[in-house]
Amino acid sequence: MHDAQRETQDAAPRETSVAASPTVPRGHAIVITSGKGGVGKTTTTANVGAALAARGAKVALVDADVGLRNLDIVLGLESRVRYHLLDVIEGKVSLEDALIRDKRSPNMSLLAASQTREKDDVDTNKMRALIEQLRESFDWVLIDCPAGIEAGFRNAVVGAQSAIVVCTPEVSSVRDADRVVGLLPQSLEPKLIVNRIRPHLVRRGKMLSVEDVNAILRLPLLGIVADEPEVVMATNRGEPIALDQRSQTGASYRSIAARIVGENVPVERPRMGFFARISALFGGR
Amino acid sequence: MFDFFSRLFKRDGSSATAKERLRLVLLSDHLSLSPDTVEALKRDLIEVISRYVKVDVGLCDVSFEQQAATVAMHANIPILGMQNERPAVPPPVYAKAESRSGGNSMHTSTGERPYLDDLHTASASSATATLSEEAIIGIEEANADSLNAAEQEAANSKRAHTNAPSNAGS
Numbered sequence: 001m002h003d004a005q006r007e008t009q010d011a012a013p014r015e016t017s018v019a020a021s022p023t024v025p026r027g028h029a030i031v032i033t034s035g036k037g038g039v040g041k042t043t044t045t046a047n048v049g050a051a052l053a054a055r056g057a058k059v060a061l062v063d064a065d066v067g068l069r070n071l072d073i074v075l076g077l078e079s080r081v082r083y084h085l086l087d088v089i090e091g092k093v094s095l096e097d098a099l100i101r102d103k104r105s106p107n108m109s110l111l112a113a114s115q116t117r118e119k120d121d122v123d124t125n126k127m128r129a130l131i132e133q134l135r136e137s138f139d140w141v142l143i144d145c146p147a148g149i150e151a152g153f154r155n156a157v158v159g160a161q162s163a164i165v166v167c168t169p170e171v172s173s174v175r176d177a178d179r180v181v182g183l184l185p186q187s188l189e190p191k192l193i194v195n196r197i198r199p200h201l202v203r204r205g206k207m208l209s210v211e212d213v214n215a216i217l218r219l220p221l222l223g224i225v226a227d228e229p230e231v232v233m234a235t236n237r238g239e240p241i242a243l244d245q246r247s248q249t250g251a252s253y254r255s256i257a258a259r260i261v262g263e264n265v266p267v268e269r270p271r272m273g274f275f276a277r278i279s280a281l282f283g284g285r
Numbered sequence: 286m287f288d289f290f291s292r293l294f295k296r297d298g299s300s301a302t303a304k305e306r307l308r309l310v311l312l313s314d315h316l317s318l319s320p321d322t323v324e325a326l327k328r329d330l331i332e333v334i335s336r337y338v339k340v341d342v343g344l345c346d347v348s349f350e351q352q353a354a355t356v357a358m359h360a361n362i363p364i365l366g367m368q369n370e371r372p373a374v375p376p377p378v379y380a381k382a383e384s385r386s387g388g389n390s391m392h393t394s395t396g397e398r399p400y401l402d403d404l405h406t407a408s409a410s411s412a413t414a415t416l417s418e419e420a421i422i423g424i425e426e427a428n429a430d431s432l433n434a435a436e437q438e439a440a441n442s443k444r445a446h447t448n449a450p451s452n453a454g455s
Contacts, residue, residue: 171307178311205298212304216311 025135027058030142030260031160031188035176037147039168040195040225043235045144046074047250048164050240051257052140053108060099060138062131063113064156065146066122072112075102076238086114089126095133104243109138119152131159140260149183163188164222168196169208174216181217192219193256196227199270210269223256225249226270313349323347330360339365 032045045061053059063071066085072078083098088111095111102108111134114121134141145156157163163184167177177192184190194210201207210224225231228249234241242253248270258265327347334340341363348359 171303171310174307175310175314179314201298202300205300207298208300208303208307212300212307216307 025132027060027135027138027141028162029131029135029160030140030162030164031064031145031157032142032164032166033145033153033156033180033184034166034173035147035149035180036173039166039173041147041166042070042074042144043231044164044166044193044195044225044253045071045142047240047242047253048256048260049108049140049142050075050102050105051242051254052142052260053102053105054243054254055257055261057107057139057261058137059105059108060111060134060141061108062111062134062141062143064127064143064152066113066117066119066152066155067115068146069113069115071144072100072110073238074235075110075240077102077110077112078238081112084112084114085130086117086121089122089130095130104239119146119150119155122151122155124155124158127155128159149180153180153183157184157188160188163190164193165190165217165219166193166195167213167217169194169202169210169213171208174208174213177217181219190219191222192217193223193225194221195225197224197270198227221267222259223252223267224270225252225256323349327360331362334362336368338367341365 032041032048034041042063042065049059049061061071061075062085063069064085065071069081069084072081077100080100082100083093085098087093088095088098099109099111102110131141131143141159143156143160146152165177165181165184167173181190192214194213197210198207202209210221214221226249228247230244230247231241231249234244234247240253241247241250242257244250252268252270255265255268259267327345330347331340331342331345344361344363346359346361349357
């Protein structure tokens with residue numbers, strides 16, 4: 001893309017970010033991974049992407065979960081998927097034709113995963129080249145990594161310059177995150193998002209705290225996201241909660257986006273939500 | 286009603302259990318992931334023991350296994366007899382090792398380090414009585430303070446799953 005366009009679109013100056021390179025490709029690819037499934041990788045990808053796009057950056061989201069396409073659903077774009085990742089990799093369609101522009105933020109585009117294919121069908125070198133190509137036209141390329149540590153994981157990681165590890169405060173999630181951190185190249189400098197924290201349970205010693213989790217993983221903390229019903233409701237509608245200005249969880253994602261672009265925003269601790277407070281009053285969940 | 290109040294005031298919940306289980310499972314994960322490290326450990330162990338007694342290298346066996354509250358290292362090292370001379374290599378400075386133990390120190394199950402002289406006086410009988418001695422070396426549970434110290438140390442060092450056992454517990 002052109003510098004003039006970039007300056008108008010990129011509301012947040014990125015001089016402190018890692019990818020501020022004047023040469024092509026200019027963008028920065030981040031893989032969102034976790035090892036364990038069901039911890040919120042896809043939700044995190046959609047919301048961090050939406051929050052970055054809302055700041056004016058050009059964002060591409062890549063669903064690397066070949067065979068189990070989901071990111072389109074979370075974004076509410078499922079009816080508009082015509083072509084997918086493997087169509088591009090195999091040269092059937094151009095990248096431009098396969099990218100789906102988001103209906104709310106024109107800055108954000110999605111490259112959907114193939115639903116009828118398998119993870120082994122993706123050529124690692126071609127995947128790297130594809131991410132490289134996306135970085136030429138987008139400021140941020142977010143890659144939604146599949147669960148597991150097999151071929152799909154390797155393909156999702158191969159084109160990335162940095163990594164976000166999503167972990168929930170559960171023994172199984174922390175264990176898998178620990179394994180994934182050991183498998184990620186050091187150069188990706190993984191950062192941690194602790195997802196689905198329930199502050200009242202942590203306070204009562206019934207849930208691992210962010211500190212407990214990070215005592216094991218020892219990663220720079222990128223953000224904390226509370227386990228709130230509003231996230232489920234937003235996903236039901238296919239609307240990223242990050243765009244809801246009244247939502248506390250949305251604010252968590254927006255502050256994560258701010259830190260990604262290099263702003264010095266402290267990681268805020270989620271307060272107990274209304275329902276959680278009522279619930280805690282009556283003995284908690 | 287009692288249940289309501291007990292839940293309301295109980296602060297010692299299941300997260301402590303989760304933490305402990307996590308610590309153990311990761312210790313086990315890290316150990317089982319590094320056969321090279323286990324092999325190196327076995328080699329060094331045999332080398333050190335060989336300074337004092339003659340061992341049957343071919344029959345030495347070192348393994349790790351998870352027990353109720355710890356991960357234990359079992360070293361089965363058959364002893365053939367005493368070394369005739371005192372070790373040429375001076376023993377390592379125990380005082381130094383002792384001062385920074387706390388964390389994930391290893392010590393023999395007796396808790397006492399055998400002194401060379403004791404070994405010599407007791408050697409005749411024990412060497413003939415048992416050709417094989419099994420030393421169970423437990424990797425002791427780290428207490429909270431020293432765990433933090435170990436974490437700091439580990440954070441600085443390069444992260445790898447082929448950590449030496451001294452790092453694996455943190």
